[in-house]
Amino acid sequence: MSVIVAKNLTKRFGQFVAVDNISFEIEKGEIFGFLGANGAGKTTAMRMLCGLSLPSAGKGTVAGFDIEKQSEEVKAHIGYMSQKFAMYEDLKVWENLRLYAGIYGVPHKEIMPKIDQLLENLGFTSKKNTMVSALPLGWKQKLSFSAAIFHQPEIVFLDEPTGGVDPSTRRRFWELIYQAAEQGITVFVTTHYMDEAEYCNRVSIMVDGKIEVKSFYQAESMDQVFQKLARKAKRNSD
Amino acid sequence: MNPIIVSDVYKKYGKVQALEGVSFEVEKGEIFGIIGPDGAGKTTLFRILTTLLIPDSGEALIDGHHVVNHYKTIRNMVGYMPGRFSLYQDLSVEENLKVFATIFDTTIQENYHLIKDIYQQLEPFKTRRAGALSGGMKQKLALCCALIHKPAILFLDEPTTGVDPVSRKEFWEMLKKLRDQGITILVSTPYMDEASMCDRIALIQGGNFLKIETPTNIREQFKKILWSVQSSRMFPLLKDLRKYHIVKTSFAFGDTHHVTIDQSGEDYVSDQLTMDYLRRYLEDKGHTEIMIQPIKATIEDCFMELSH
Incomplete structure (x- = not known):
């Protein structure tokens, strides 16, 4: 079953075609890497899939809902983790989770037991009452990811999730992503790290608003493929 | 005498020990990379070496000048590109470059040869406000501004963070050209795959250098x-x-x-x-x-x- 379907999806801003007729399907439980240089159109494409921006042409369904006509249902069935840390620094760990859970409509009675369970799984129980501002970066990232999937969305969108952390923390983070995928959550990741792309089941590379490659692992390294494709870009990276 | 000599530098912010006795030397005309995750102490080290922060203890010499006692001399001879984009967002590309040239009592023309290759890519946008440039373009402009007074030593704090792989590769090619003109470069990055672009690297974590070596030797010395x-x-x-x-x-x-x-x-x-x-x-x-x-x-x- 495809949980994300994009068909001839297009977005124009005036004369400028930011996303140019892209089509793809993503299966349940897949980890899909969405790559592209600055300005290729990744963010615009992702915003349409999240129900935040209407397509100029084409169609898309996310978790079975039409991104144009049912954007509110789309929003309720996805999770989103932004590259900028988006938790409230002056709230405690559990307060942040309760806030997110409440916004996504998790039943009140279920919230606290689920927070305890989650913190235990993360080995994080001792930090329940810690201010988020006092956590190391790696922990903040794990926490934002956990918050993004707290309401058990069908799909989670990760926008450049692991910039700047040390290699072992980055790997622990990817293990959380693997785990979520095993539980059937579809993972849609944008990243600049070419080696990170290799953690994905499938990748696409966006160049000048179009999708250029969509396949399983290449024999060449991901970096080589990217360099070759992105250098063909005519659009300036603005 | 080596252009950068650091011995046993410590720096603490409140309870956090940002640098814990860091020592190293950078030779003339080499690209020396400081490689480590966020929070490892990279920016603190750069601020101390560019005389913007005073160490708690230890000493650092830039081309023989003491970072605390001779800070004015050092500021005239080094170029610094901080991690956060710190040009004037509401000035144009050309105006930014002029500001930096004037501050250092020089002109764009005088050292144009140094920035020519990089600036040519920016020239089509020279009347655009710096704030409206893309990440890769901002980074090129910041490098031009750090170079315009012909510094002997360049300090680049995470110049490639958040920049796409193509722009990153181009940036490293520019650095190699500058090195070949005799400029000494100290550069930091959280991307481990950029280590191979440096002549020597220091791996840093928790305010400590784990190792200083050439990238090849570090890999050779892995014994497991x-x-x-x-x-x-x-x-x-x-x-x-x-x-x-x-x-x-x-x-x-x-x-x-x-x-x-x-x-x-x-x-x-x-x-x-x-x-x-x-x-x-x-x-x-x-x-x-x-x-x-x-x-x-x-x-x-x-x-x-x-x-x-």
Whole structure:
């Protein structure tokens, strides 16, 4: 079953075609890497899939809902983790989770037991009452990811999730992503790290608003493929 | 005398020890990389060396000048590109460059040869406001501004963070050209794959240098047995590998897992036998399409090994 379907999806801003007729399907439980240089159109494409921006042409369904006509249902069935840390620094760990859970409509009675369970799984129980501002970066990232999937969305969108952390923390983070995928959550990741792309089941590379490659692992390294494709870009990276 | 000499520098913010006795020297005309994650102390080190922060103890000399006592001399002879974009967003590309040239009592024309290659790519946008440039373009403009007074030493704090791989590669090519003109470059990055672009690197974590070496030597000096392991189900594979008694560490590295093997225990016989046992163990766990291969360590493998 495809949980994300994009068909001839297009977005124009005036004369400028930011996303140019892209089509793809993503299966349940897949980890899909969405790559592209600055300005290729990744963010615009992702915003349409999240129900935040209407397509100029084409169609898309996310978790079975039409991104144009049912954007509110789309929003309720996805999770989103932004590259900028988006938790409230002056709230405690559990307060942040309760806030997110409440916004996504998790039943009140279920919230606290689920927070305890989650913190235990993360080995994080001792930090329940810690201010988020006092956590190391790696922990903040794990926490934002956990918050993004707290309401058990069908799909989670990760926008450049692991910039700047040390290699072992980055790997622990990817293990959380693997785990979520095993539980059937579809993972849609944008990243600049070419080696990170290799953690994905499938990748696409966006160049000048179009999708250029969509396949399983290449024999060449991901970096080589990217360099070759992105250098063909005519659009300036603005 | 080497252009950068640092001995036993300490810096603390409140309770946080940002630098814990860092010492190193950078030779003239080399690209020296400081490689480590966020919070390792990279920016603190750069601020001390560019005279913007005073160390708690220890000494640093820039071209023989003391960073605390002779800060004015140093400021005239170094170029600094801070991690956060710190040009004037509401001035145009050209105006920014003029500001920096004027501050250092020079003109764009006088040192144009140094920035020519980079500035030519910016010239079509020279009347655009700096705030409206893309990430890659901002980074090029910031480099031009740091170069316009012909510094002997360049300090670049995470110049490639958040920049796409194509722009990153171009940026490193520019740095090599500058080095070949005799400029000494100290550069920091959180991207381990950029280590190979440097002549020598220091791996930093928690305010400590773990190692200073050429990138090749760091990789050569990795002494553990390292294998890459693949199967058709990668996440269960990771968990099963960690349960196997002779496996010391197991980490996901993109499409393979990297595994280090404990050679000290009596269960270790020889590479080949141990590999066969591991394969059989994984087969028993239901894995198919198993591939096990000895591999050479990457800088990330070395970093994880050294930081344990």
